[in-house]
Amino acid sequence: MFTSAVTTGRVLLALPVLLFVLNACDRSETVRSPALTERTPVTESAQAISAFLERHWVRPLPAQGKAPEQFSALEASLMPSDCGSCHTEQYRDWQTSLHAQAMGPGLMGQLLAMAPTARDEHQDCLRCHAPLAEQANDLLAELAAAEHASADAAPSPATPSLHQQGLVCAACHVRAHQRSGPPRRDGTAPDAVESAALPHAGFVATDAFEDSRFCSACHQFQPDEYALNGKLLENTYDEWKVSRHAREGRSCQSCHMPERRHLWRGIHDPEMVRAAVTFSVEGGEWTNNVIRAALSVRNTGAGHYLPTYVTPRLVAEIEQLDGDGRSLPGTRIEHLIQRLVPLDLGSETSDTRLAPDGELRLVYERPVHRAAVALAYRLRVEPDEFYARFYRALLADGAAEKGRELIALALKQAESSSFLAFEERRVLPQR
Template identity: 25%
Template structure:
């Protein structure tokens, strides 16, 4: 680490020195050659943050906390969203420390105001060696607000809205096109490789684009920001508005935190009878359909998965037989990241998971069916040293039956 920083510093110093020398000697052709060879400039939209934003006229700050002094309900909702803690996420912090890839910040703390450094390019095109300068306008408290109000609402000294309100105390621009799903796709639909072991594969936008939800006029906002009608400022008349919790997976970010869940799946079971005779066959089926999500489930983060677990137990709850099925992607991360398999449920796709048990002996049994949604495997949490920092999974469906065989 030390050695690397040193070479990096030396390189920067030599670029700076050459810069001085060359401008003074007028040999700018040499300068261009050096920079071209060593530094790859930023070309993809997420390689750069949203440029530095000034405070819109009529306000004293662009922090969410300050917006919240007037828009109190929206502020409270946003605080519960994962957007509000995208920087504090323990896995994000662990990966950032380990790999030091500064571009990660462009989606997790997307405003230049929230970033300690201004990045000009990458030396030898490597994300791990950015050509960076200290940002004199870095705002630490804004950094801790992660994907904050201003990420989506402040540009060029104006608050962007879709209503065209003429009673806001701040300078406001009506731009519904900007506040459309295109805004979401800038972060939720990106495929790229940061290093051979670290890749971005967010294809939620492409999945949505090809399916029923788009045809029926539902987009990221209509599902994840449900409509409501309420005043935007205490005492003012009601307006058409949107909840800002951004519910989805429902897996809480921190132990003391609730997370909004949107249910994507419809579950249909074959009947289970309370009594059977010895020699009968229990022929159980659970049908799972992605009825309600406008994209695959899981989507986005390739580490997410569902488990369908069947347990056949004796009367005291000892497990006699267990079967587990998985819905998700499987990746190899070393030596290079590569997708190995993908059985994510496509929009409206359904799949049947059977369980059969020969009831050959009289007795009382228990049969348990459980579907859980997971953020990542325990193994991966252990690898990142964040086991126990937050819940890794939640239960999304469960049933337990008592079965008498006599």
């Protein structure tokens, strides 16, 4: 999620995350009540799903309150590691995801510059990155402690606090200590008798967890929220809604949570990008000492714009190489695929993103370099290009303040996230 807080005089950014859902309890798949003889499939109307989502994502989320007396400390816990004591596969997946890093050094470095008591201002970021009320309370305590630390000190508790763990299991699954999730894989849910025998009194099953609108709670701005050139800054759900992927019944979860996995791979993952893009090359011939070629990049797999947000960029490029595979000066052309905005978010410089099924065709016509023996066609991905620019600016103008060390770490991470998604080399014909 990407937030802007005008009152601070600077843009506040946080890592983009894909907000989806955790799976239902594994043990609910196996624990049986002796009285249960037949499972009844869950059936819900569209109206019931909409009502659930409206209740579930009211912002800010209310505190959980007191846990039921019969709950053990483990059942009452909101810590992901405690959820993982039963939901081992889900927890293992979550640990590798960007959801678990949603309160990373880039965001924490900015929050350290805010007033410790600015709860409403914190919510610009926490509403998606750490949405539980209990996480907001943890953050207030940490920021208050940082007020008394040296200018370069960053809090480092032995065990990460709940807010430091980002988008945790409970953020999607727990309200007032009641667990909820999708129906079991066979489409059923535990009845009252079975629930009484399950940990944390079972769970409420609802198809809302398999509905793309669940994800829109963080991946879609509302019509009256921040927009540039008439386009909302965060518009992923609406992009999907008008795509053939929506018409064909493919939800956000079907791509980002296949088989109910808790990985939420996206633009940072090379395999996800390769699955979304059809990359093809043409030519490599020359006449009159001019090489003619072309590169095609098509968004065939993503059910939204590629990239969907302002933070990444893709770079399509063609260049000539010498016999050792080195780039030859003056032979490279490139095309940027991104929604380019300045750091102040005051305008939109350009928007060259690929809509679902959209295509870029990069045409190459350049004189043949005397040392050229091959052409290289590439697609580079820079998932955090905007963040890298932003963090450099914060460090250069001294705006990082107490979060300087964290911002420096965030910059290092942003710069190291780039990768080469595609590369093809074609040997040029003999002259």
